[in-house]
Amino acid sequence: MKIKPPIQAMLLMITLIVMLTLPAYAFTEPNHLQQQIERLSIELEAKRNEYRIPGMAIAVVKDDKIIIAQGFGVMDIEQKTPVTAETVFSIGSSSKAFTATMVGMYVDQNKLAWDDLVTAQLPDYQFTVDGDVLPITYRDMLSHRTGYTRNDLLWANGKASKALILKTAAKAEPVDAFRKNFYYNNVMYLAAGEAMAKLSDSSWDALLNDLILQPLGMNNTTSIHEIAESSPHISLGYQWNEETEQHDLMPRRNLNNVAPAGGIYSNVNDMAQWIKFQLNQGKVNQQPLISQQQLQATHQAQIDIASTVDYGMGWMLRKWQNRPVIEHGGNIDGYGAQVALLPDEKLGFVLLTNLTATPLQQESINMVWRHLATQEEIKETKTDYQEFVGEYHANFGPFKDAIFTFLIKDNGSPAVDVPGQTVYELLDPDETGKWYFKVTNSISVSFDLSKQGNVAAMRMQQNGMNFELPRKGYNIEPEVDTGTFNQYLGSYESKKLNGHIKALIQNHRLTMDVPNQMAFELQLPDENGFREFRIKSDTSVKFVKNEAGVVTAVQLYKNKIELVETAPKLEDTVVEALPSVNQIMELRQSKSRIKALKKNDGFELTGVINIKSSGITGQLKTQFDAKSSYKKLMDFGVFGQIITVVNKKHGSTYGINPYTKLTGKYLKQAMSESPLASIDWQNHYDEIKVLGRSEINQIPVYAVLLKQTDLPVTTAYVDIENGDLVKIKTKLLIPSVGAVGVQITYADYREQHGLRIPFKTSIKNPMMGEMEIIYHEFKNKQKFKRSVFDTRNPDKI
Incomplete structure (x- = not known):
C-alpha cells in the first residue's frame, strides 16, 4: 500500500506559479490607424467573451x-x-x-x-x-x-x-x-x-x-x-x-x-x-x-x-x-x-x-x-486548411495514446486542440512551413507528407524538441528493412541515467528507450554513423562494434561533438512474459490489504514535510478510514496551513488558499489520493495495463499504466519482488494552469497493522523542486468524530 503525499501542497505552490464602455482615443489619427484600432477592439472583445x-x-x-x-x-x-x-x-x-x-x-x-x-x-x-x-x-x-x-x-x-x-x-x-x-x-x-x-x-x-x-x-x-x-x-x-x-x-x-x-x-x-x-x-x-x-x-x-x-x-x-x-x-x-x-x-x-x-x-x-505595427510584406496566398483537418496520435512526454485535433474554428482560424489543455489558434504557415501558436512564438506545428502527397503526420516544435504525431489512420512506412536493426537491439547500461537504455523497434524505426524519460526514435545514420534523435537533433547516438563487427556499446553525443557517455551492451537474456493485471494485484497483496484496512479502520499518520526549495519544515497529519475518506493537515506555522478533506461524495481544500469546493475531475483527482484507492486499483481505475519491465534506482520494477476518465495517465512502477510501489509519474490538474508533471518516489516501507506503508516519500516537480515527507508514527483503530471528514467551509459551519 502507498499513502499518497499531500498533493495539495504541490498544487498550491504550482498555482502560485501562474499568479504572480466606450473606447477613449487620445487624439485624431488618420483613417487607416483608426480602422486598425477599431478592428483590434472588436477582436479583443471577441476574445474576452471566448x-x-x-x-x-x-x-x-x-x-x-x-x-x-x-x-x-x-x-x-x-x-x-x-x-x-x-x-x-x-x-x-x-x-x-x-x-x-x-x-x-x-x-x-x-x-x-x-x-x-x-x-x-x-x-x-x-x-x-x-x-x-x-x-x-x-x-x-x-x-x-x-x-x-x-x-x-x-x-x-x-x-x-x-x-x-x-x-x-x-x-x-x-x-x-x-x-x-x-x-x-x-x-x-x-x-x-x-x-x-x-x-x-x-x-x-x-x-x-x-x-x-x-x-x-x-x-x-x-x-x-x-x-x-x-x-x-x-x-x-x-x-x-x-x-x-x-x-x-x-x-x-x-x-x-x-x-x-x-x-x-x-x-x-x-x-x-x-x-x-x-x-x-x-x-x-x-x-x-x-x-x-x-x-x-x-x-x-x-x-x-x-x-x-x-x-x-x-x-x-x-x-x-x-x-x-x-x-x-x-x-x-x-x-x-x-x-x-x-x-x-x-x-x-x-x-x-x-x-x-x-x-x-x-x-x-x-x-x-x-x-x-508595420508588418513585413507577405505574399497574398490563401492556405487551404481543410487538408490538414484531422486527428493525430501523441505519444511523447505526458501524452500517452492522446489525440491532438487540427480543426478550423467558427471564425475561420486554424487551431489545434491539445488534450487536457485548450484549443490554440494558429497563425498561417511561414516560409519554413511552421504554423506558430497565436499565444506564443515559442511553439509551432508543421506537417509531413507521404510519398503520395497526403498529410501523414503533424509535428510540434517546442523548446528545441520536434515531436512527431502520426495522423490517425496513417501507417508509418519503414525507411529501410527493419531486420538491419536486429544487431543493435538489447539493453545498454547507463551510469549517468542510473538504468538501462533499451534499443528496440518502434514505428519501423530504431528507437532508444531512455529510463525515466521516453522512447526516442532515431534517424537513419549519417556518413559518420551518427543517428540523431528524431525529436531532438542536437542529441545523437553512435554504436560501437568490436573487430568481429559485433555491437558492444552505444555512445551518446551532444551536437555530434561532445561525448556524453559510452554505455556497454548487456548480454542477451531470455525475455520473460509480462504478468497479467491480476498477477500484479496478487503481487501487491491487494485483497489482504483491503481486509486489514477494514479490520483496523480508523488510521492516523503523523510526521514532517520538508519543502526543500523553501527551506521550511512543517508538521503533517493524515487521518483516513476504510471508506475512502481522508483528511490531510499540513501546518507550516506562521507560513500557514494547507488542509484537504475528502469523503465518498465531496471534497474541499482550504488554508493558505481560500476555501475551494472540489468538483468534477478535481474531486476525482482528490479521491484518487485516498488510501483505499491506492490499494484497490481494479475498482478505482478504468484501465490498467502492464507496460513492461524497467529499473528504478537499481530496483527491478514492472511499469503499469493506470487510467481514469478525465484524468491524466499515471505510470506506476511496482517492485518485481514484493509489490511495493517504488515510483509514480503523472500530471496534476490545476485550475487556471492545466496539467503539470510530477514524480513521486516511495521508500522505507514498514509492515504495520496489516498494511505496508512507505515512511518516506519524495515529490518532485521541475518548477517547484522537491518535497520530502517522513512519517514518524502510524496509529490504527482511531475513533474520529463525524466532523473530521466534513468538507464544508469551517468558517460557515
Whole structure:
C-alpha cells in the first residue's frame, strides 16, 4: 500500500506559479490607424467573451502618444459595473520590471552595481552549497539564474514578515547549478527590493513612489495592499470554474511581504505612462530618470529560458518578425496582466484583466503587433486548411495514446486542440512551413507528407524538441528493412541515467528507450554513423562494434561533438512474459490489504514535510478510514496551513488558499489520493495495463499504466519482488494552469497493522523542486468524530 503525499501542497505552490464602455482615443489619427484600432477592439472583445474574462482594459502607446485606452466588460459581475481606463487591477509579476529599473537607477547613482553581492546589504541572505558561499549578485537575482527555484509558500498567506521570508529562504536547497539555468524565484526580487531599502534607510514602497510613480504621474498606482483595497475603482477578481461553468470570486491576496516581485496595483492610464517611459529610454518630459545604458541593461538577455525566449532583468525577451519584443506577464488570484514593448516601432501596450490567468495575455502580444505595427510584406496566398483537418496520435512526454485535433474554428482560424489543455489558434504557415501558436512564438506545428502527397503526420516544435504525431489512420512506412536493426537491439547500461537504455523497434524505426524519460526514435545514420534523435537533433547516438563487427556499446553525443557517455551492451537474456493485471494485484497483496484496512479502520499518520526549495519544515497529519475518506493537515506555522478533506461524495481544500469546493475531475483527482484507492486499483481505475519491465534506482520494477476518465495517465512502477510501489509519474490538474508533471518516489516501507506503508516519500516537480515527507508514527483503530471528514467551509459551519 502507498499513502499518497499531500498533493495539495504541490498544487498550491504550482498555482502560485501562474499568479504572480466606450473606447477613449487620445487624439485624431488618420483613417487607416483608426480602422486598425477599431478592428483590434472588436477582436479583443471577441476574445474576452471566448476566454470568459469578466472585465479588462487595454492602453496602447504609439510614437509617444496614447492611441487607445479602453475598458471591456465589467469589474463586478453582480453589480455589472463597467470597466474603464480608470479601473484598478493587480499587475502581478509585471511589477518585476519596476524593481529592476529601480536597481538601475541606483547603479546610475553609484549606490550599487549590477554585479555587487547582495550580502553587502543583506548579510544573512547567504546561500551555501557544499560549504561554499554562492556569490549571488543583483544581476543573478533579477534574471532568475541562481539555481534556486520558487519558494512561494513563504509569502503566500501574507503573514510572514519580509525579514523572516528572507531568513528562511536562505535555508533552501538549490535545484540546479549556480548560473546554469532559468528558475523563476519571487523571493529573489524581494531581496533586491529590501537591499535597496536598507541602502536608503527607507522602504521599497516609498522608493517606488519617489523614483517612479510620482515622476511619471502614476497617481492611481500603489504597491500597498490596503491603499489598493480602499480604491473605489478597484476591480473584483475572478477565476473561471470549468466544472460549475461559473466564475468564482477570488479574495485579494495581500502581497505586502513580497511587493517587489508582484505587489503593484494600477490602471491602464497610469501604466501607459510606464510604457512611454520605457520606450523613451528612461526619459520623462525629455528628462532622464535613468540612463539609457542602465535601462538597456534590463532589456538585455542574461539567461536562456527556451530556444526562442530569453530573460533580461524583469523582462522576457523574444522576437516578432525578427524584431525584439520586451514583455512580461503577471498573474495573481483573480487578476492577469500583460505588458509588452516593440521598441523598433515605438509601440507598446498594457492589458489588465480580472481573471486569474488567460491565454489572451500572451495572445494579445501578436494581436496588437499584427494590427498596429508595420508588418513585413507577405505574399497574398490563401492556405487551404481543410487538408490538414484531422486527428493525430501523441505519444511523447505526458501524452500517452492522446489525440491532438487540427480543426478550423467558427471564425475561420486554424487551431489545434491539445488534450487536457485548450484549443490554440494558429497563425498561417511561414516560409519554413511552421504554423506558430497565436499565444506564443515559442511553439509551432508543421506537417509531413507521404510519398503520395497526403498529410501523414503533424509535428510540434517546442523548446528545441520536434515531436512527431502520426495522423490517425496513417501507417508509418519503414525507411529501410527493419531486420538491419536486429544487431543493435538489447539493453545498454547507463551510469549517468542510473538504468538501462533499451534499443528496440518502434514505428519501423530504431528507437532508444531512455529510463525515466521516453522512447526516442532515431534517424537513419549519417556518413559518420551518427543517428540523431528524431525529436531532438542536437542529441545523437553512435554504436560501437568490436573487430568481429559485433555491437558492444552505444555512445551518446551532444551536437555530434561532445561525448556524453559510452554505455556497454548487456548480454542477451531470455525475455520473460509480462504478468497479467491480476498477477500484479496478487503481487501487491491487494485483497489482504483491503481486509486489514477494514479490520483496523480508523488510521492516523503523523510526521514532517520538508519543502526543500523553501527551506521550511512543517508538521503533517493524515487521518483516513476504510471508506475512502481522508483528511490531510499540513501546518507550516506562521507560513500557514494547507488542509484537504475528502469523503465518498465531496471534497474541499482550504488554508493558505481560500476555501475551494472540489468538483468534477478535481474531486476525482482528490479521491484518487485516498488510501483505499491506492490499494484497490481494479475498482478505482478504468484501465490498467502492464507496460513492461524497467529499473528504478537499481530496483527491478514492472511499469503499469493506470487510467481514469478525465484524468491524466499515471505510470506506476511496482517492485518485481514484493509489490511495493517504488515510483509514480503523472500530471496534476490545476485550475487556471492545466496539467503539470510530477514524480513521486516511495521508500522505507514498514509492515504495520496489516498494511505496508512507505515512511518516506519524495515529490518532485521541475518548477517547484522537491518535497520530502517522513512519517514518524502510524496509529490504527482511531475513533474520529463525524466532523473530521466534513468538507464544508469551517468558517460557515
